[in-house]
Amino acid sequence: MRNLTELAERGADRYGTRPAFRELGPDRAVHEYSYRSLHDDVVAAGTALLDQGLAGGHVAMVGEASYAYVVCYLAVVCTGGVIVPLDKELTDAELADLIVRCDADAVLYGDELHADIAGILAHCPRVRLTVNISRYAPESHRPGFDALLARGRQLLAAGDTRFAEVSIDPDAPAAILFTSGTTGPSKGVMLSQRNIVTVIHSAFSLFRFPRVCLSVLPINHAYEFNLNVLGCLFDGITLCFNDSIMHVRENLGRFRPEMSLMVPMIVEALYKNIWKEAEKNHMTGYLKYAVALSNGLRTIGIDLRRVFFRPILEHFGGRLRVIVCGGAPLGPDVVAGLTSFGITVYNGYGITECAPLISSNCTVRSVPGSVGVPVPDLEVRIGEPDADGTGEIQVRGPAVMLGYYRDPVATNQAFTEDGWFRTGDLGHLGKRGALFITGRQKNLIILPNGKNVQPEEIEEALLGGIAYLREVVVHELVDQTGAPRIAASAYLDPDWVGGVGFEGARARFEADVAAVNQRLAAYKRVCLTNLREQEFEKTSTRKIMRHRVEGALA
Template structure:
């Protein structure tokens, strides 16, 4: 594995976000840092300078050390400027996921008592009707321009046309700000990230500078990143996964990050791959699963002969190697690290990636752990494992089952959050007195220290003889069946039931709705659902077999990392 000869190990007192960017500005000043497709990237010196200017603007508007400042906007170079500007000011960033409902956005802004907010034009409507004490300062993320109080969206265009004036004024303002204490310490709060979990309860996770920078340094010990790497960012920067691994790590090492100005659909990504030829990228399972199913598996199942040949292991591996070369070409041909996290990856998709020689790696972590807990480089992956714990991060399996070795995953290290904002009760529930974080995840470790995730404790179904049944593992098998997009398994009346969302685009081509009656369509759908049940049960143990498969007519609602919000579909008392 290649190592970056320019890696720096900071002294403990310097591990702050300001230090992280400033040392890169000094080492890589003229190197490209952040950019968008088709535009000249901003270099490291400019990024550092703009962060300073943003800090000056915030100070001038009364933001002081420890104040909370929200960021609500799509990924962009200016999002990065805003994040570091907040850190340079000594304030605390509150990144808000763009997919959050307006009511949730308002709750976060009030709960965090934000003093200022960076808001994009596209999401400006989410501030309409906001009632909050103190009337936060508003800064337009698109132009980094201060907005007058109570600006309406219809007036934004006028302000955008005037864009840039604020930054020009700030150099003079900087002279007036000397003497204000904004020199951050590593144990100061850096960020409060509000999670959107599968249980429906949003929590504000408090992360310090030490938490974030220590996780950056530990991750760089398992995967090298250099100033020559090019990252393509498609996940929200307001999520810990992309924020730390997809932003802080490349900035620490002088790499360049590119953002798409539109949602990362295939029509956007394919040209981006050709233009950027990314060497590194982060994804959630749903993205790579869709790509593989559409571009690879659909070709292997298009006729009966190919389907029979595909079942032969030697033939399958040859087909996968050939498909892997084409997949690499589609991604630009220079990918050397494709990180997957946030949710379980289908076993079938992982088998393909391994046999195809695609440089994937699976990581495990949580927002509360800054986020990475376990992972490895692509050349050290093991099938169905997330890899070993990071250096300097302790992982133990609490109260393991004597037969299976499976128990709750506990984590300890400098990456563990300070707690939940304004929620000491829930903080006490997950943080032990001796510093362990209770993840709520079930897992086991092999003899070499590789970690295997089984599922969430809250999702476990207890079988008729007291056995643990992990719905996530069953869903992985179901999702590998033909015609299935996604699924959710739960208990109902003592039986296992699966909700399945089918590949309706594919089915529409097979039996067009304009040629069939509604009754005929329903009969064919029922046949496909039964075929899915037989397919899954043929691969599952007797304990985990599905009794019934019901149709899910709309895509499941998901968290930002594409985990299904189970609480919306499984009623209390259903056994999960």
Template sequence: MTPIAADSLALQRFYHWESSQPSRIILTQPMGDGTVKTFSWAEVGDQVRRMASHLQALGAAQGWEAGAKVAILSKNCAWWMMSDLAIWMAGYVSVPLYPNLAAETVRQILEHSGARACFIGKLDGWAGMKPGIPEGLTCFSYPLSPADARQTWEGWDALCARHQPLQGQPVRQADELATLIYTSGTTGAPKGVMHSFGAFAWAMDSALERLPLNEQDRMLSYLPLAHVVERVLVEHSWLVVGVSVYFADTLESFAADLQRAQPTVFFSVPRLWVKFQQGIHAKMPEKKLALLLSLPIVGGLVRKKIKKALGLDQCRIAAGGAAPMPVSLLNWYRRLGLPINEGYGMTENLAVSNITVPGLNQTGTVGPAYRGVQIRISPDNGELQMRSPAVMQGYYKEPRMTDEVMTDDGWFRTGDKGVIEKEGCLRITGRVKDLFKTSKGKYVAPAPIEDRLGEHPAVEACVVAGANMGQPVGLVMLSADAAKGDAAQRQQLAKELGEHLHKINAQLDPHEQLDCVVAVTTPWTVENGFITPTFKVKRNRIDEVYGPRLEGWVATHKPVIFSD
């Protein structure tokens, strides 16, 4: 590995922009009331330095250890990124949390990380998350925080006002821990992925060779900054390259936010690319659009008009990932003149593994590996394994779990199956283990949900399925007595299972909540291949038999469906 240059690390890059382009506007924040607030590098620097002073003073007063953890619980906003910088500048480690977690998960992460303080920011479901904040934890609020958070904890502006800016250019070394990025494991318990400043710097250096960005580029930040892709692509492109970042305000204002940003680089999960497509087809039927696009002059005008309506007429690099992109969807956007580069990566490798090469049609694969990334396929089980300087330092406080995902010769086990095709392009073919991704790019660990599903007395066995769907689905095999109930009994059972479903979903994070429960009356036996001799359900058999029917069941919009 080539040594990481000190001036390529996140804080050092920030100092470069702060001193060389102090007046340049680089953050644009809608304030929720129709107004927009902007920040220059100098303004960011002043506020970050004041907050870093506060954190250092607080750490000294409360006896924080070196590298203490400070959490950020907020939707994307300018203060999120400034908080991250302030935490680093003060000498601490940031712990971002998704802004829509269940209270139980919030508490679990804050306690496991040992967070000494937490920024409570812009949130929609704060009432449900608030019980997860441990009593006595030091917290701070943002100008866009929920009202009661601003009333409970001192705000960002007030804290900045009573502290002088931290002087000089405090540095962090390449091997120092920068952040813990929590991701769900197979047990459902969050795992804190440890990444250093050097890993981020190396990841950006390699990624920029494939996707060349520059300081004239603009991005809209709307996918959670707690997610590794947004953290690397948006936050670190902002720091390393100097791209301008615009923030989305609400779901309702997203179209207007996109028009304001006019992004030149745009990344999204497959679900949003599908929604864009559906919105276009709602205004222009698919057959008519295909005809118009096939006409030489008219086609060009239509393409330009559609991209302008989407707010993507200035987009020069479009990308997708976090979940598989359907080939038909990629081909549709290619015909529209907006080719999407599909990428592959994980939290554990800073999402820097593979991506298709701009200008080449590598649809159906996730492209070749980035420079410096090595990939191989295990001959034992077809698992994709990789290594690079961007691979994590390990799972925080979990050495055993870290050892489990590393081979004896130092390769990271991705848990995904794949094949390497021509020109080194990688095609992902499935998961080695049970953990699966929804179409929103979130991992779902089925086991803990299945444990709750199985608590109903009529349920003899169950499986949570739904890889690449919007939400997972619960499949339950009814007991012999429940399966042979008459119409009245079935109606009562449907009511009970519906209530059971509602209770379970209330305890889950949004991406884990079940769309519906399908009650199966045919027994799962060793003979028909659904279970092993030790009565473990064979997930691949479930997927094979029921997988093709899941979308149809979900489309009924019924909470409980009986399958005979």
């Protein structure tokens, strides 16, 4: 497979009537679309877009994960265009800014933007075509996706062959993905079809994908679209779309997937809910005993997890066996805990600029505490390692981006003089070749004594040692004397705070931080604390936007 046009053709030829996607309609009924239907609809939509003069054009798209979204994405890239997936959680002003920055000629949008689209486009004079791609939009909000398909089919029936005549340059820009902006302003990452196809092949060298997967992450992200959506299409897998982050557990039961790609916050919430329910039903002691017994039996080759923990596994649909977790490191206690129940969790690592996969634990090889071995076709090295072997993670290979759109300065800064991409992440390589992430270069705290402190290490210690701590950001803060200190801004379990009162919570938290400090080197200890009444602001993949954490204590 050399490009995404071949991906769509391959699916139709190999898998035909097999379900490619399942999604929920407004009535909560399940709608199913085959591989053959997908291919035919991509050709029809692509033909209609070509008829609008969009060959090679830039097309911004914003909306919910859906079959129509996938069709339109493929229709754009299979006609030589550049797709620009945007985050549906952005404000109107932010969307308008990115639509202008990416030079969009067209905007495809979900019905949730219907009331706002005119105001957004008032600031985007270049845009000449808009299409509401929600299949279930009210009649008054159409024509939309169905009209696009109907026009394409009409042209094809009349002998239009423009779609089939498109020649794809695998090294030309095919997608512009704006980074989430967790550490600063977002940048437009340009990926080619070669970048994307390389990652699809890499994923299938690591995992044995099952027959049914669940999509729960924002579809505009490379992690979700390139690995989950396109990865499933590559191997004839049925992908089921979750319609809301609030419905993950419900849809696990409805679609009964065997595998899902998630981020730590979702996995942790599902895991913690198991123990909350056990406590509610006065079953905590029994569950701990069952886990200990099951783990003991596994050491002598007897695996009864799916028998012992069937009621728990039913909360995940009963069939879920694998979770691939990316976006941030997942705590080893959660990995071990879910493994004890019969669900294997593979920690992976990637970055949008690498389309996005860099490394992952996998079916063949898994190293606890690591994010796995680098994928095939990608080289990883540690730049300027310190005495412990820790330095910046740098990568090279065919999955690495073309550059940042209209930003040659940032592009130049992103690469070393000898051509390696600088991830900005800190880590080291273990003896078995596995990669260990230790922090983010931009987050590094440099103390007056020259000591370097990685805040992620302290955050992990705090989260692991304080049960009621929900979120924490460790950062540098200047105290009243003007001296830089290590500070921890924290959000605690609101139910727990309600039980002990805010001042009681503050006193207990400070005492528990002091206890955790005793396990840390003196220069890594938290000196100042701040309790927040609300969660931290996050991206759509639930990453904390660290650069927006307040610089002063409340």
